[in-house]
Amino acid sequence: MSLTIETRAAGTTTPAIAPALRVRDLVTEFRGRYGAVRAVDGVSFTVPRGSVLAVIGESGSGKSAMLRSIIGINPPTTLVTGEISVGGRDLQTMSPRDRRTARGSDVSMVFQDPLTALDPVYTVEKQLVEAIRKHHEGLDKAQARQRALELLELVRIPSAAARLKAYPSELSGGMRQRVVIAMAIAGRPTVLLADEPTTALDVTVQARMMRLFRQIQRDIDMGLVIVTHDLGVAAELADEVAVMYAGRFVEHGTATQVLTRPSHPYTEGLIEANVRAGQDRRPNAIPGAPPSLDQLPPGCAFAPRCRYAVSACWDVRPITQLVGDGHSSSCLLAS
Amino acid sequence: MLRVAVLRISMAVPILFGVSVIVFLLMNVLPGSAEASLVSDDMSAAERQAIRDELGLNDPLPLRYLHWLGDALQGNLGYSAQRRRDVSDLLMQAWGNTAVLALVSAVFGISLGLWLGYVAGTRRGTLIDRLTGVLSLSGLSIPSFFLAIILLAVFAGWLRLLPSGGANLDSGLLMALRSLVLPVLSGSLITMAITARVTRASIVDVAGADFVETLRAKGLSEWEVRRHILRNAISPVLTTSGVQIGALLGGSVLVETIFRWPGMGLLVFTAISARDLLVVQGATLVIAVTFVLLNLVVDLLQAWIDPRVRGAVS
Ligand SMILES: Nc1ncnc2c1ncn2[C@@H]1O[C@H](COP(=O)(O)OP(=O)(O)OP(=O)(O)O)[C@@H](O)[C@H]1O
Ligand SMILES: [Mg+2]
Numbered sequence: 001m002s003l004t005i006e007t008r009a010a011g012t013t014t015p016a017i018a019p020a021l022r023v024r025d026l027v028t029e030f031r032g033r034y035g036a037v038r039a040v041d042g043v044s045f046t047v048p049r050g051s052v053l054a055v056i057g058e059s060g061s062g063k064s065a066m067l068r069s070i071i072g073i074n075p076p077t078t079l080v081t082g083e084i085s086v087g088g089r090d091l092q093t094m095s096p097r098d099r100r101t102a103r104g105s106d107v108s109m110v111f112q113d114p115l116t117a118l119d120p121v122y123t124v125e126k127q128l129v130e131a132i133r134k135h136h137e138g139l140d141k142a143q144a145r146q147r148a149l150e151l152l153e154l155v156r157i158p159s160a161a162a163r164l165k166a167y168p169s170e171l172s173g174g175m176r177q178r179v180v181i182a183m184a185i186a187g188r189p190t191v192l193l194a195d196e197p198t199t200a201l202d203v204t205v206q207a208r209m210m211r212l213f214r215q216i217q218r219d220i221d222m223g224l225v226i227v228t229h230d231l232g233v234a235a236e237l238a239d240e241v242a243v244m245y246a247g248r249f250v251e252h253g254t255a256t257q258v259l260t261r262p263s264h265p266y267t268e269g270l271i272e273a274n275v276r277a278g279q280d281r282r283p284n285a286i287p288g289a290p291p292s293l294d295q296l297p298p299g300c301a302f303a304p305r306c307r308y309a310v311s312a313c314w315d316v317r318p319i320t321q322l323v324g325d326g327h328s329s330s331c332l333l334a335s
Numbered sequence: 336m337l338r339v340a341v342l343r344i345s346m347a348v349p350i351l352f353g354v355s356v357i358v359f360l361l362m363n364v365l366p367g368s369a370e371a372s373l374v375s376d377d378m379s380a381a382e383r384q385a386i387r388d389e390l391g392l393n394d395p396l397p398l399r400y401l402h403w404l405g406d407a408l409q410g411n412l413g414y415s416a417q418r419r420r421d422v423s424d425l426l427m428q429a430w431g432n433t434a435v436l437a438l439v440s441a442v443f444g445i446s447l448g449l450w451l452g453y454v455a456g457t458r459r460g461t462l463i464d465r466l467t468g469v470l471s472l473s474g475l476s477i478p479s480f481f482l483a484i485i486l487l488a489v490f491a492g493w494l495r496l497l498p499s500g501g502a503n504l505d506s507g508l509l510m511a512l513r514s515l516v517l518p519v520l521s522g523s524l525i526t527m528a529i530t531a532r533v534t535r536a537s538i539v540d541v542a543g544a545d546f547v548e549t550l551r552a553k554g555l556s557e558w559e560v561r562r563h564i565l566r567n568a569i570s571p572v573l574t575t576s577g578v579q580i581g582a583l584l585g586g587s588v589l590v591e592t593i594f595r596w597p598g599m600g601l602l603v604f605t606a607i608s609a610r611d612l613l614v615v616q617g618a619t620l621v622i623a624v625t626f627v628l629l630n631l632v633v634d635l636l637q638a639w640i641d642p643r644v645r646g647a648v649s
Contacts, residue, residue, distance in 0.1 A: 073551045104554035111552075116545035119563050121641055131553045167642040183553065 018088030020223025021047040021070070021107070021191040026082035028062070028069045028247075036079075037293045039065035041247035043082075047191060047223035047240075052214075054234035054255070055227045056270060057244035060290050063227040066244070067193045070225075071109045072099055087190040105135045105187035112196040114177035118168035124179050125164040128152075128186060135187030151182040154219070155212060174205040178212070185216060191223040199229065206230075210237055231274045235259050243267045246291055246301035249320075253327030263329035265306045300332065308333055339638045339645050347631045354623040355407070359400050362616040412617035417609050422617040425602060429586070430621060432502050433598030436591075437583035440519045444526030445576050451527070452534025456568075457561060459539060467531060474528025480589040483521035487593065490517060500595035518594045522587050526579045533575045537568040570641050577633030581626045 028040035039062040047053045055063050069080045072091065084091045086106040091099055111117045119127055128148035133139055139147065145164075152160035155178040168176055177197060184192060194213065198206040210233055217224045228234055234241050234255060241258040243251040243266060251264040262268045269286040288305035297303060303313040310333070318332045378386075387393050394402070406412070412422040448471075455467035491499035503514035541547070541564045550560045586599030595601070599618055606614035638645045 071552055073548055100556065101554050103552055109548075109552040111545060111549060113545060117549045119546045119550065119567065120643055121567055122563075123642075130555070130559075134554050169643055180549065183549070187554065 018085070019046045020049045020051070020087060021045075021225065022083065022085040023070065024083035026066065026069060026084065027080070028065050028074065029079040030065075030075070031077045031079060035294060039247055039293060040069060043244075043247075043249050045240075045242060045249065045252065047225060049190070049223055050218065050221045051239045052217060052224045052226060052237055053240045053242060054238035055225065055242045055244055056229065056231065056234055058270075058286070058290050060293075061244040062247040062293075063244055064195050065247075067109060067195050067225065067227065071103055071107050071193060073103075073109075101134075104131060104184075104189065106190050108184035108187065108189035108192050110177075110180055110184050110192065110194040110197045113200045114173050114180050115200065117180045118176060120168055122167075123164065124148075124152075124166050124168065124171070128164075128179070128183055131183045131186040147186075148182075151186055152179070154185070154216065155179075155182045157182075173201050174209065177201060177205075177209060181212070181216065185220060185222075188220060189222055191225065192217065194224065194226040196227050196229065198233070206233075213237065231259060231271060243270065246293065246296060248301070248330065249328075250302065250330045251328070253324065257324055257327040261324075261327075263323045263327065263334045264302075264331045265308050265333075266302045269305075300330075336639065336645060340635055343631060343634050343638070347627055350627050351624060354627060355404055355620065356400065358616060358620045358623065359403055361619070362612060363396065363399065407620065412620070413613035415606075415611050415614050417606075417611045418614070422613050425614060426599075426617050426621050429597060429599045429602040429618075430625075432504070432596060433584060433586040433591070433600065435502075435504060436515065436518055436522065436596060436598060437580065437586075439515055440523035440526060440583050441576070441580045443519055444523030445530050445579065447523075448527040448530025448532075449534050449572065452531040452572075453538060453565065455531070456535040456538030456542065457564075459542075464535075467535065471528040471531040471535075474524045474531075477524065478589075479521050479525060479587060480593060482524055483517070483590055483593045486517045486521055500593070502596050502598075518590050518596055521593075522583065522590045526583065529575055529579060530572060534568065534572050537571045538564060541568040566640070570637060570644070573633055573637055573640070577629055581629045584625050584629070585622045 023046070024044045026040055026043045027038065029036045029038050041062075043066060045053065055066070057063055065074070068074045069078070070084055070091075072080075074080065080092075082092070086102065089102070089106065091102055091106070094102065118124075122130075125145065125148055128151060129141065129144045132144045132147050132151075133141075136144070136147075148164060149160055152163060157163050157175060157178050163171065163175070163179075168179070171179065177200075181197075197213070198209045201209060213224065213226065214237055226233075226237065238255045240253065241255045242249045243258065243264060245266050251258055251262065251267045253263075258267060259271065262271060266286070273286055286305060291297065291301050291304070297314065299312075299314040299316055300306070300309070300318050303309045306313065313332055316332060318330045320328050320330045321334060323329045323334050392399070410423050412426065414420075415422050415425060418425060451467045451470065455464040458464055487499055490497045497516055498514050501514060503510040505511075544567070547560060547564065550563055555563075584599075586601070586603070588600040588604045590596065591598045591600035592604055599622065603615060603618045605611075606618065
């Protein structure tokens with residue numbers, strides 16, 4: 001099959017060394033009638049081109065909020081600060097219009113539930129063509145259709161030509177997720193964000209989908225940030241793993257470092273829970289529940305649930321420290 | 336789509352048949368049957384019998400139905416002794432007048448309601464949204480006859496800007512429009528209110544759907560996103576619009592009476608008062624058939640717009 005999505009020519013508009021995604025001190029606050037909730041609280045990381053970052057963490061830790069802030073689709077009342085650079089272009093300082101057109105071409109997103117992610121009243125082709133023409137203004141309809149077909153082949157949808165004419169409701173969940181992915185890469189994004197892209201699919205489809213992500217990500221040489229509850233996926237797919245808790249990265253390093261030599265007690269707990277949980281991949285077996293974001297304790301947010309906690313943990317907010325080469329942890333006791 | 340169309344149309348046939356049976360039975364089984372209008376108390380029993388024979392009223396019921404249906408299909412719905420006109424003539428004229436009023440009211444009420452609902456739904460929580468809420472609630476709670484009387488008093492009585500009644504459809508566009516203004520305003524307020532509410536609710540519902548995030552993530556502009564939302568939200572609006580138009584085509588007795596608009600509502604009202612049963616029967620039939628056909632059109636439109644409706648049928 002011909003590779004129709006060529007890699008971005010290095011050095012044309014941006015220096016080749018610019019990482020796919022660079023995030024510095026990202027803060028996301030949802031402002032509501034009853035005050036503000038800080039869902040993301042000072043997160044920094046870098047995703048090189050062709051590399052995969054997996055983000056793990058319990059429900060409510062701010063993973064989705066982080067991805068939404070990066071692509072910029074939070075509700076208008078949301079306050080997002082910090083630096084978000086994609087391929088060296090700072091999204092935060094762009095005009096609203098440029099920020100919008102950056103969606104789909106600089107940064108794309110795949111959502112959790114493929115069953116509801118597509119517009120039910122348009123055919124797959126219409127939706128793909130819409131995305132393609134948004135980001136390739138020179139293409140006429142016929143060329144865009146041809147490209148839609150190639151995209152479906154790229155995400156390995158069998159009998160792609162027939163699928164183009166289908167409505168989303170006529171496709172299985174796995175097929176729909178492939179369409180969603182095809183749409184997300186239609187504008188040749190520099191970085192792709194995937195928010196639990198397989199959680200809604202059944203287990204056999206999950207593995208295939210993960211392989212697809214790997215292949216596509218190599219093909220296009222894009223950065224990939226994938227949120228997952230499945231540590232197996234993280235181990236298999238990711239170059240780096242970040243562990244999120246109460247809006248912060250509490251541990252971050254290579255997949256091997258984080259998953260085999262965890263430094264933070266929370267990571268340790270997630271790994272144990274994942275082993276125990278077996279098929280049911282939701283890591284929910286750490287005693288206690290994540291803290292409510294509007295009343296975080298003054299010290300370490302994990303202290304109330306931590307089996308190693310000493311009294312200092314309750315009072316001092318731990319800073320992030322290096323515990324190995326490129327391996328960082330926010331635990332007072334880490335060394 | 337063609338299959339859906341054939342299916343829907345073939346479903347309408349038995350419904351129309353059922354409608355005709357019911358209309359026929361109601362008029363023939365209820366006390367005070369058709370010959371009552373021709374028979375007077377001072378006739379002898381033999382004279383009455385002759386009339387009954389002549390009208391075929393002594394035949395068995397199914398046979399009478401077939402006769403009636405055959406006549407009706409040829410456009411013969413009997414003769415109104417009171418009005419001294421063919422019932423079908425009366426109906427045709429009244430239906431035409433009502434249709435003009437109904438269509439103008441529908442276009443006015445539905446487009447205004449659609450626009451208000453769209454504005455409110457896409458700017459949820461703003462002042463405009465709340466004003467629309469108040470407006471549509473008033474539209475639902477102010478009875479049309481009350482509004483009609485107020486409008487009459489102000490525009491016809493006090494300001495003398497508009498005629499107080501009658502359908503002036505044949506003497507030029509301007510006259511026609513002038514005679515339409517007040518009945519349309521009073522008759523379409525409720526249509527506007529219902530359409531606005533349904534549109535707003537539907538848009539709010541669709542705007543919260545997951546796929547809208549995908550559209551934004553694709554880089555679509557707010558206008559392009561709204562086009563998707565509207566297209567998805569239109570289905571329930573279409574359904575209520577069908578019902579609204581159906582109700583308008585039936586003719587509003589109150590509005591037509593107040594404005595002396597010679598439509599179906601006024602015709603039925605006078606026919607009932609005069610016990611002109613053939614007219615009542617014919618009007619019932621025409622209104623019911625209009626409704627069924629209108630529903631058919633709405634169903635087909637729905638299937639055309641929404642692939643899920645199509646899927647559910649085939
Ligand atoms: N639009 C919003 N307005 C207010 N609070 C929000 C909003 N979206 C998310 N939150 C809050 O932000 C916090 C983080 O939510 P988020 O959805 O990012 O968690 P998550 O890590 O993705 O969890 P999950 O694994 O369940 O998807 C939660 O406490 C949530 O209630
Ligand atoms: Mg989430």
